Structures are given as structure tokens and as C-alpha cells.
Amino acid sequence: MGFEKFLFYVFATITLVAAGMVITRRNPVHAVLYLVLAFISSAALWILLEAEFLGIVLVLVYVGAVMVLFLFVVMMLDVDIATLRAGFIRYLPIGALIAVVLALEIFLIVGPANFGLQQFPAPAPAAPGVSNTEELGLLLYTLYVYPFEIAAVILLVAIVAAIRLTLRRRSDTKYMDPAQQVRVKKGPDRIRIVKMPSERAAVPAVAASAAPQESTE
Amino acid sequence: MIELWNALPVVIQILIKIIAIVLPLLGMVAYYTLAERKVIGYIQVRIGPNRVGWRGSLQPIADAVKLMMKEIVIPTKADKVLFLLAPMIAIAPALAAWAVFPFDEGLVLADINAGLLYLLALTSLGVYGIIIAGWASNSKYALLGAMRSAAQIVAYEIAMGFALVGVLVAAGSLNLGAIVAAQEGNLLTWFWLPLLPLFGVYLISGIAETNRAPFDVAEGESEIVAGFHVEYSGMAFAVFFLAEYANMILISALSALLFMGGWLSPFPQAWIEGIAILGDGFHWLLLKTFFFMFVFLWLRATFPRYRYDQIMRLGWKVFIPITIVWILVVALAVLAELPPWWSA
Numbered sequence: 001m002g003f004e005k006f007l008f009y010v011f012a013t014i015t016l017v018a019a020g021m022v023i024t025r026r027n028p029v030h031a032v033l034y035l036v037l038a039f040i041s042s043a044a045l046w047i048l049l050e051a052e053f054l055g056i057v058l059v060l061v062y063v064g065a066v067m068v069l070f071l072f073v074v075m076m077l078d079v080d081i082a083t084l085r086a087g088f089i090r091y092l093p094i095g096a097l098i099a100v101v102l103a104l105e106i107f108l109i110v111g112p113a114n115f116g117l118q119q120f121p122a123p124a125p126a127a128p129g130v131s132n133t134e135e136l137g138l139l140l141y142t143l144y145v146y147p148f149e150i151a152a153v154i155l156l157v158a159i160v161a162a163i164r165l166t167l168r169r170r171s172d173t174k175y176m177d178p179a180q181q182v183r184v185k186k187g188p189d190r191i192r193i194v195k196m197p198s199e200r201a202a203v204p205a206v207a208a209s210a211a212p213q214e215s216t217e
Numbered sequence: 218m219i220e221l222w223n224a225l226p227v228v229i230q231i232l233i234k235i236i237a238i239v240l241p242l243l244g245m246v247a248y249y250t251l252a253e254r255k256v257i258g259y260i261q262v263r264i265g266p267n268r269v270g271w272r273g274s275l276q277p278i279a280d281a282v283k284l285m286m287k288e289i290v291i292p293t294k295a296d297k298v299l300f301l302l303a304p305m306i307a308i309a310p311a312l313a314a315w316a317v318f319p320f321d322e323g324l325v326l327a328d329i330n331a332g333l334l335y336l337l338a339l340t341s342l343g344v345y346g347i348i349i350a351g352w353a354s355n356s357k358y359a360l361l362g363a364m365r366s367a368a369q370i371v372a373y374e375i376a377m378g379f380a381l382v383g384v385l386v387a388a389g390s391l392n393l394g395a396i397v398a399a400q401e402g403n404l405l406t407w408f409w410l411p412l413l414p415l416f417g418v419y420l421i422s423g424i425a426e427t428n429r430a431p432f433d434v435a436e437g438e439s440e441i442v443a444g445f446h447v448e449y450s451g452m453a454f455a456v457f458f459l460a461e462y463a464n465m466i467l468i469s470a471l472s473a474l475l476f477m478g479g480w481l482s483p484f485p486q487a488w489i490e491g492i493a494i495l496g497d498g499f500h501w502l503l504l505k506t507f508f509f510m511f512v513f514l515w516l517r518a519t520f521p522r523y524r525y526d527q528i529m530r531l532g533w534k535v536f537i538p539i540t541i542v543w544i545l546v547v548a549l550a551v552l553a554e555l556p557p558w559w560s561a
Contacts, residue, residue, distance in 0.1 A: 029352055033299075036345070056334045060378075064341025065371055068348065072367045075352045075360065131330045133391055178530040 008048055014041040028074045032067060039063050050126050053133040234326050238315050246462040247277040253514050260518040287451035292355055295448065299353035304449070304456035307346025310339040311463040318470065319394045321480050321499045332393040333385055336471065337378055340426060343464060344370040347428070347435060347445045350457070354448035362444025365525060366428060366435035372532035373425040379540035380419035383412050384475045386547050387558070397479035402557065407478040411550060411558050414543045416476045418536045420512070423468035425528070427461060429513060431520035432528060439522075469509030470502070477505045 018038035025031040039062050046055035113119075126132070140148050184190060222230070251266065251273065258265025266273035291300055317332040319325035329335060344367060351363020385391055387408055388399040400407045409416045425432040436444040446457050473479060480502040482495055489495040523531070551559050 029296075029299075033349070052329070052331055053334070056331055056338045060334065060338040060341055064338060064344075065374065068341075068344055068367050068371055071345075071348050071352075072364060075348070075363070131391075133331055133334075176526065178524075178527045179534065182527060182530075 004048065008045065011041045011044045011048070014038075015045065028077055029071065032071050032074050035070075036063055036067050039067065051132055053136055231326070235316075238318075238326065239312055242312070242315065242463060242466065243459070245466060246459055247281065249462050249466065249510065250280070250458070251277050252510075253517075256511065256514045257518040260515070281455070284455040285452055289451040289453045290448070292448050294355045296353040296355070299349050300448075301453065303346050303350035303353055304453050304460070305346075306349060307343060308456050308460040308463065310342040311460045311467060314339040314467055317393060318467075318474070319397065319479070320502065322497070323394070324499070325394065328392070328394060331391045333381055333391045333396070333475075336393075337381060340377075340464070340467070341370075341374050343426075343460065346457070346460065350449065351445040354445075356448050358441040358443070358447045359445050361441045362435045362437065362447070365437070366445060369428075369432065369434065369528055369532070370426055372529060373422040373536070376418050376532055376536035376540055377422040377426060379537065379544060380412075380415040380422065381475070383415040383540065383544050383547050384408060386544060386551060387412060389551075393474060396475060397481065400478045400481060402481075403485040404478075404483040406557050407476065407481070408558075409476040411555070412476060412543070412547065414539050415547075416472075418540055419476070420468075420472055420509070422532075422536065423472065424513065424516065425532070427464045427468055427513075429461070429465060430517035431523045433522060434525050434528065437522065465513050466506070466510060469513065470506045472509045473502055473505035479505075 015038050018034045018041065021034040022031045022038065025034060039058060043055040043058040043063075046052075046058065225233075254276070255265040255273070266276040269275040269279045289301075291297060314336055316327045317325065317329055317335050319328070347366045347370075348363045351359040351361075351366070354360075384396060388396040390396060390399070428435045434440075434444075436446075438444075441447070446454055449457060478501075480497050480499055482489065482497045482501055484495055494500075554560055
């Protein structure tokens with residue numbers, strides 16, 4: 001138990017420090033990388049809670065895919081710190097208000113009244129043969145199948161909406177269609193063999209005017 | 218001997234096991250670079266390196282010494298910490314992934330339930346090394362390479378993940394040992410046959426994930442010099458190189474494990490009664506891995522580089538639909554208990 005507790009405090013400290021860094025770093029790339037660190041150490045915390053499926057999926061989905069796209073966008077930002085700080089005082093009151101409300105809400109839900117071992121006794125550790133993945137799957141596809149499917153549909157709607165909002169075809173630009181390009185065959189598409197009669201060095205006037213036309217067709 | 222081993226603390230035991238996995242792996246990486254130059258050399262009717270040692274057999278060691286002696290140049294306006302961290306981030310997942318890899322029946326460092334997921338998660342982390350290197354170098358070409366790599370890896374990871382979903386539907390387990398056990402039988406009961414489209418998608422996505430030719434647009438030396446590692450020199454560059462080759466070996470070994478029966482023998486039990494060498498064992502896994510490692514080199518020597526937009530089309534518009542359809546087919550086949558793979 002002692003070692004487990006030690007690990008918990010190590011990962012919890014890393015998570016908190018990294019999360020603090022996310023909102024205090026000036027450089028957005030550094031902030032995103034600290035967020036990645038926070039994700040990885042919270043995944044470790046979940047694994048300590050015997051939720052290894054959730055922990056690994058957190059790394060796989062958030063760190064492996066979502067944050068890569070985040071970095072991808074943030075890397076291309078040209079950050080000007082002066083303009084970022086320009087409205088600081090102006091927005092401070094509303095920002096502080098929102099922060100206070102948020103903190104209050106969080107406190108009401110996970111405050112000492114609803115939290116801790118007195119209210120919820122620690123669950124017994126799972127037997128060694130129990131697979132977290134299987135248990136989760138059984139629950140997701142039986143008891144929670146409707147919420148699960150509805151969540152999936154909501155995500156699909158979000159994808160469709162995002163694509164619809166950003167997709168526009170400009171008529172004045174020329175596109176290449178790679179799907180058509182890879183279908184090109186050697187025979188009729190790439191080369192065309194033009195038959196033309198052999199010519200003499202000194203050609204008659206009629207043939208000379210006809211021949212170039214045929215070869216450039 | 219066994220008593221002595223059991224007397225050691227668990228941490229020391231694990232450490233010895235890790236060394237026993239990583240050292241041969243790094244040796245293999247070193248000689249894989251030589252094998253690459255030799256194989257591609259012979260494919261292109263050259264001899265390849267032949268000066269250092271007998272027929273060039275000491276070439277990797279000469280290369281390593283050379284790279285270690287070289288200076289690590291840090292560009293003036295580079296982000297120093299991230300610049301030096303990037304190669305380490307690149308190689309760490311490539312080595313850590315081997316923790317759950319079973320080399321033979323029960324011969325595995327960490328026999329965890331969610332082994333396949335762990336592997337998928339770790340291979341998806343490798344891209345950070347590339348992206349961070351590209352950004353921290355503060356160089357146009359490096360940034361371009363990093364962006365290409367990010368887009369490519371996100372695209373192919375989905376196809377790869379779906380291909381692995383097919384494997385886990387077929388095997389009914391995320392544990393790598395159990396996946397191999399589910400392929401028990403002979404050459405024809407391995408998963409490559411019922412999962413043939415997924416096998417193809419997995420192999421090609423694996424090549425794309427490791428940024429190897431013909432998908433090496435992240436390096437694309439004819440367009441962006443050397444891509445993400447253009448500013449790296451000496452050992453920092455060598456570590457990227459090591460990571461790439463360790464990843465290639467990992468993908469090859471995983472293809473052998475997930476689709477080609479791992480350590481299982483291709484012959485039916487009845488044929489090889491009493492011939493121990495033809496029975497199941499680590500040597501079969503090694504042989505299959507070597508075959509896929511050769512395929513990597515073979516492809517590099519054969520195909521020209523894909524164009525970026527065609528890579529994206531292949532990943533999103535071809536592979537992902539194929540995998541989704543075939544997962545459905547596999548699921549139906551499992552439900553129908555299609556022999557010989559899923560007969561009860």
C-alpha cells in the first residue's frame with residue numbers, strides 16, 4: 001500500500017504542476033506539451049485505480065490523436081505576446097467572476113461534503129482475473145447502450161456540422177483529383193501514339209502544312 | 218541457479234529482463250541498417266558497404282563511432298530543451314512498446330490484459346518526437362516535415378487501429394499471448410487469411426507510421442532537405458535513426474505476432490511429430506519478423522515516394538472504408554463460427 005500511495009502522490013503532483021504550467025506558460029507550444037504531460041500522468045492515476053482500459057485509451061485518444069492535432073495548429077500560430085496581454089485589465093473582472101463561479105460549482109460537487117472515504121468507502125480491489133476492458137464493454141453495450149449510442153450520434157452531428165460549415169468550393173481555383181490521377185492507365189491516358197506517314201527532307205508545300213498540325217493534335 | 222534468480226529483488230529481476238530485451242534489440246537495429254544498405258545495394262546491382270571488416274560487417278560500428286564523435290549543433294534560435302528532448306521522446310515509446318511483447322508461450326515482461334491497446338497507445342506517441350523536433354529546430358524545412366508527419370500519422374493511425382480492432386474481434390482478447398493462442402493450428406488457421414484486407418492495411422499503415430519509403434514525405438530529401446531532422450547532427454540524429462529502425466522492427470514483429478501466428482509452427486502437428494526444430498518456438502517468430510523486416514527494405518528499394526495528397530487519399534478514402542467493412546465481415550464470421558478459424 002505504501003508504494004502505491006507514493007506513486008499516487010508522484011503522479012498527482014506531476015498532474016497538478018503540469019496543469020498549472022498549461023495556463024501560465026506564454027508559449028502555446030509549451031502549454032500544449034504540458035497538457036500532454038498532464039494527460040499522461042492522469043492516465044497513470046487511472047491505472048493506479050485499476051481502470052487500465054480508461055488510462056490507456058486516454059493516452060491513445062487524447063495524447064495520440066487529439067493533442068497531435070492541437071500541436072499541429074498551435075505550431076503554426078505566430079504568437080505576439082503584446083497583443084495577447086493588451087486586454088488583460090479589461091477582461092480581468094469578467095474572467096475572475098467566471099473563475100470564482102466555476103470554483104464554487106466544483107466545490108459544491110466534489111467538496112468535503114460529497115467526497116472522501118467517510119462518504120464513499122474504498123471499493124475492494126478487483127480479483128486478479130477480472131478484465132477492466134471486458135467489464136466496461138459489458139456495461140457499455142447492455143445497461144448504457146442508449147446513452148452510448150446517443151453520444152455517438154451527437155459526435156457524428158458535430159462532425160457533419162463542422163464539415164458543412166468549413167467546406168466551400170472556390171470556383172476560381174483549379175484542383176487535382178488524386179482519385180482520378182491514380183486511375184490513369186498507360187494506354188489511352190498517358191501517351192497517345194500518333195500515326196503519320198514518313199516524310200522526305202524536301203517536302204511538297206501541301207504536306208508541310210498538314211504534317212505539323214497532325215503531330216500537335 | 219533458479220534459487221539465485223528468485224532470491225533477487227523483483228526490481229532487479231525486471232531490470233535484467235529489460236536489458237535482455239533491449240540489448241539484442243539495439244544490436245538488431247545496428248545490423249538492420251547494414252542489412253538495409255546491403256539489400257538495397259543488391260537490388261540495385263551494387264555491393265553496398267564492403268570496406269569495414271569482412272564484407273562490411275563492421276560498418277554499423279564504424280558509423281556509431283563516427284556519429285558519437287560528431288558535434289551536436291544547436292541552431293541559434295532553437296528551443297534548446299525541446300530540441301534535445303525530441304530524440305529521446307522519439308526513441309522512448311519505440312523501446313517501451315516491447316514491454317508487453319510475448320516472445321514465446323509465457324515469455325513476456327509484462328503480461329497485461331490490454332496489451333494490444335498499450336501497443337497502439339505507445340506507437341501513437343512516437344509522432345511527438347518528430348513534431349517537437351520539427352518545431353524546436355526553428356527551421357522552415359523541419360517544420361514542414363513535422364506537419365506532414367503529423368497529418369500522415371493521424372490519418373494512418375485510424376486505419377491501423379481499425380485493423381487491430383479486426384484482430385481483437387477475431388481473437389476475442391486484447392492480450393497478445395491470447396491472440397497468438399487463438400491462431401493455433403497451421404499456416405491456414407493464422408489470421409492473415411480471414412483478415413487478409415486488414416493484414417494488408419496494417420502492413421501498409423505500419424510503413425506509413427514509421428515514415429518509411431514510399432511514405433517518407435516527412436523526410437522527403439528531394440523537397441524539404443531532410444525534413445524534421447534537418448538541423449540534427451551527431452548522436453541526436455543517430456537517436457532518431459535508432460527510433461525509426463526500432464519502430465520498423467516492432468511493426469514487423471507485431472505483424473508476425475498478430476497475423477502470422479507468432480511463435481506457432483506453420484506445419485500441422487501431425488506432420489512434424491518428433492522433429493523439435495519444426496515445432497512451435499521463438500525461432501519461428503524470429504523468422505517471420507525477419508521476413509517482414511526484409512519486406513520493408515524491399516518496398517523502399519522498389520517504389521518511388523508517394524505524393525502527399527495521394528497519401529492522404531489512400532489513408533482516409535481507401536483504407537478506413539476497407540477496414541470498417543471488413544470488421545463487420547469478421548464479426549459476422551465469428552458469430553457464424555466459420556470453420557476452421559472460429560469453429561467451436
